[in-house]
Amino acid sequence: MKRYTAALCVVSSFAANTFAPTQADLDRDLASAAAEWHTETGDTRIEMQDIGPCRVGDIIALRRATVRTSRLVFDDGSSGPEVSAASYVIEINSECRWTELWLQRAVTHEVGHISKGVTDQHSNNPKSIMFRVVYPDAKHPQGILPEDR
Numbered sequence: 754m755k756r757y758t759a760a761l762c763v764v765s766s767f768a769a770n771t772f773a774p775t776q777a778d779l780d781r782d783l784a785s786a787a788a789e790w791h792t793e794t795g796d797t798r799i800e801m802q803d804i805g806p807c808r809v810g811d812i813i814a815l816r817r818a819t820v821r822t823s824r825l826v827f828d829d830g831s832s833g834p835e836v837s838a839a840s841y842v843i844e845i846n847s848e849c850r851w852t853e854l855w856l857q858r859a860v861t862h863e864v865g866h867i868s869k870g871v872t873d874q875h876s877n878n879p880k881s882i883m884f885r886v887v888y889p890d891a892k893h894p895q896g897i898l899p900e901d902r
């Protein structure tokens with residue numbers, strides 16, 4: 754069993770209209786991110802977690818993946834191909850002062866990685882939700898671009 758962790762970091766401070774997300778908020782954002790990516794997140798959990806301080810350069814969200822590999826066995830007992838299944842936990846830093854927009858973007862970013870598999874590729878386009886920085890403010894529009902799919 755292999756485990757991976759990937760983190761998304763803060764780029765700028767921001768403190769207007771903040772709120773403390775509830776589990777219902779997280780589940781709603783996870784469901785809407787999955788719909789935006791046209792992907793399934795059946796084996797994904799999302800939770801608030803104290804990851805540490807939330808200043809510039811600190812972590813706002815993490816994604817932990819657990820990959821289980823098993824070998825299929827045919828009816829006659831012979832050995833078949835190996836198959837892998839991944840499950841994920843998205844941790845949202847409870848120390849950050851979240852806004853609705855920032856949280857939704859962070860979740861959409863993490864689900865984007867999940868929809869692409871266990872990779873950590875980022876877009877070079879700052880307008881992409883898969884840019885390595887997820888901006889907290891509406892001044893920097895970000896979304897899923899055609900090239901992200």
Ligand SMILES: [Zn+2]
Pocket residue numbers: 760761862866873875885
């Ligand atoms: Zn990322």
